[in-house]
Amino acid sequence: MDSAFWDTYLGITIVLIAESLLVILPVLLAVAYVIYFDRKIWAAMQLRRGPNVVGPWGLLQSFADGLKLVFKETVVPAGASKGVFFIAPIIMFALAMMGWAVIPFGEMAGFQLVASDINVGILYLFAVSSLGVYGIIMSGWASNSRYPFLGGLRSAAQMVSYEVSIGFVLITVLLCVGSLNLTDVVEAQRTVWFALPLFPMFVIFFISALAETNRPPFDLPEAEAELVAGYQVEYSSMTFAMFWLGEYANILLMCAMTTLLFFGGWLPPFQFVPVVGDIMAMVPGPIWFIAKILFFFFIFAWVKASVPRYRYDQLMRLGWKVFLPLSLAAVIVVAGVLVGFDLLPDKA
């Protein structure tokens, strides 16, 4: 490989495009199967079979659904604000893909498997996930219809509320790491995964992640019992498919974030047990990372199947009156403990 070529603009462009495709294509494929996985888990909890017709064990169901959506007609409501109406699903989808740029998938043969190893990785992820609300709020407004509008308003209030506690939880993790780089965050968990010392923070983060991705029990923006399908009511065909893909890609992103922040990313478990730890370490890091993401996705599906939907005022109460004070107190306690017992990560 001629190294001079890869330093030219053409070479850099090719590398960038290849890296992006290497991240986006697996994510999209994963989203297709994660939707299948979600439906299967949901079905199993309700003693049904779930999708089992298209392909062996129904494995091709997501692709059949996607194909069906492509061939449908895109209907634009008469009073819609056309530009915003079409930009909204694009924003939703693009933002869901953007976050994956900084996710480190692991280490293989001395290579860091990450598209962009930036200094402010956590802030970037937080920023991208906080922008996700725009897809919903814009679609709700642009549809010029009652139910989508209510869905959009609910989503805006909900996501802003839960972002606050997510932010504080991130600060507690950052205090223990001493860096905003996601690779450093994972490396800092070599001795102990942060889920152990920061268990309450993990619980708050996970529940806030449910609220942030509009998953049940916090799926008020699309509550089908009251709002039909909320912000998605007026969308059909590919525009709907983009919301769908974006939503699941966001859920996977949140699972990845939980894994990176609290469950040691690509690090193998049971490292403190002599023999078992060595066996676990033989499995490559990326596989551990994906396994952990899928485990958290399973919990997402589990929650969806077993918990009834919150009432809106209860949702707000949980966000502002329970999580916000708890996480704020946790920032002070964690900082106090780290300073008091001289446990602060020392940076040169």
Added chain:
Amino acid sequence: MIIQTIMFYAFAAVTIASAFMVISSRNPVHSVLFLILCFFNAAGLFVLIGAEFLAMIMVIVYVGAVAVLFLFVVMMLDINFVELRQGFLQYLPIGGVVGLVLLIELVAILGVWTVGPEAMTPYAEPNTTLGAATNTEALGALIYTKYVYAFQAAGMILLVAMIGAIVLTHRSRPGVKKQNIGDQVARDPATTIEVRKVPPGQGI
């Protein structure tokens, strides 16, 4: 370097164009959306000068929180657009004066900067000791040491503003039913229901 230059002009052009659209678009919701685009491109400019921490904070605070609330309020406004447009020109003189003052100030500052660079050194001395640190660390090391009092004062001002806003809006309104979770959880059958024996044909 050429890529940076191209990106700078792209970001700058979009920033100015969207800032213009903020004041010129007919629909206030579109204005807010252009404002968001403007913030976003400003964040891009921050990244280009190597201030990635500020860029992210810009996106998180302005785009992710402040603008969402803007949009939230503007979306719910019931505005008569025609009426809104009518008085547009009568504010032009005052707007022009404000713009002119800002322009003169900018020219004064930038002019000093280019004419006599040594005049700026006592105010904006680059911190050479932190050259190798990431800008998050550099910023933290400055804010929490040299400028800690200014930082604390800013924090206090924001706190007072927040308490003030809460005090102004949190008045007690009579006749509003509020839910008390504690009371609800503490209810038990002994105090809330009464079992009565109803004799047939008589009622209670």
